[in-house]
Amino acid sequence: MKSCLALVFCVAAVFSGSARQEAGLDKTGETFEGGIGSLMPAYQKRRALLTGEALPPHDVDFAVLKSQPLPPQQNPRPEGLSRTQKKRHALLGELHGHSELALLHGLLIAHLRKHTYPDGAPALFLRLWKEEEDWLLETLPTRWLISAVITFAEHGQSEADRTLAARMGMFFSLMKIYEAERCFSGLPPQKAFKVKDRNTSPLPMGMKDFSVLQGDLEAHLLAPLWRDAGQAPAIGNLVRHLLERLNTDDGTVFRRLALMRNAAEKSRKGKV
Structure with missing residues (x-):
């Protein structure tokens, strides 16, 4: 848990903008009225059971599913579908060109x-x-x-x-929030932003400023993830694969910081 909290503040320090703007919120000064606990209903709502058709048996032949291309998505979506069927319909659109195993x-x-799922789902996912x-x-x-690595949590x-x-999961969720705001x-x-345009207002929550040009916060954020992947038997390869993709993606904050340094x-x- 301590490592997760440390990750939150490391990412926040990298991703926070220098300027702190007045949000015009209620008199309590809270971003979330009623406190963080008030977010629980929204969190619970998205975790309701998917009802409908059963999953394949644990010994399903993966090779057969890999060989079966997905059918085209039917639009508009048919009426009267179960929640599982609605999810499958959505996935048919998102995974167009893939196979039944990907679905x-x-x-x-x-x-x-x-919160609730079919009894055999965890074992089938791990298999x-x-x-x-x-x-x-x-x-x-x-x-x-x-999504897969988050599921392993x-x-x-x-x-x-x-x-x-x-x-x-914490890392990618914070990254998604930041990139969406950007x-x-x-x-x-x-x-990349221009170095000369930097605002010198303090970072939120009293965090110490991050030296964009000379700081090593990225190393402290990413290197432990790479290191600890070597000790994670089921997801080590997945984690390092994702970190390698992060390193080659030209649209991340890390690439933008590298461009600013250059x-x-x-x-x-x-x-000189």
């Missing part, structure tokens, strides 16, 4: 992210990743690999897997 993986995650890891890493979109068999998965800057994710270094050399 089964998506359905398993959808079930396992709920799928144990037997088909290479295929899953090569085939699935990154979005589904992220509750259903991993080892403490090392569950703890690392929880940290990865969209309102009007800049594409590949466009620009500052070129400017410095030009003045």
Whole structure:
């Protein structure tokens, strides 16, 4: 738990903008009126049981499912579908061009992210990743690999897997929040801010400022995840695969910081 909290504040320090703007909220000064506990109903609502058709048996033949391409999504969506059928319909659109095995993986995650799920769902999910890891890493979109690692936080068999998965889930959730907010800057994710435009207002919650040009916070944030993946038997390869994709993605805050450093270094050399 301590490592998860440390991750929250590390990511917050990297992702926080320098300026603190008045939000015009209620007199309590709370972002969430009623406190963080008031968010529980919204959290619980999305975790209601998916009712409907049963999952395949535990010994389902994965090779057969890999060979079966998904049918086209029927639109508009038919009436009278169960919650599971509605989820399958949505996945048919999202996973167009993939196979029934990719869809089964998506359905398993959808079930396992709920408070209640079919009895055999955890074991089938774990078997799928144990037997088909290479295929899953090569085939699935990154979005589904992220969902998979988050699912291990509750259903991993080892403490090392569950703890690392929880940290990865926190990391990607905060990253998603930050990148979504940044969209309102009007800049594409590949466009770095200019160093000269930095606002010098203090960071929130009294956090110490982060040196964009010389700081090592990224190393303290990412290197332990890479290190601990070596001790996570079920998700180690998945975690390192995701971190490698993070490193090659040109639209992350880490790439933008690297661009800012390069620009500052070129400017410095030009003045020498």
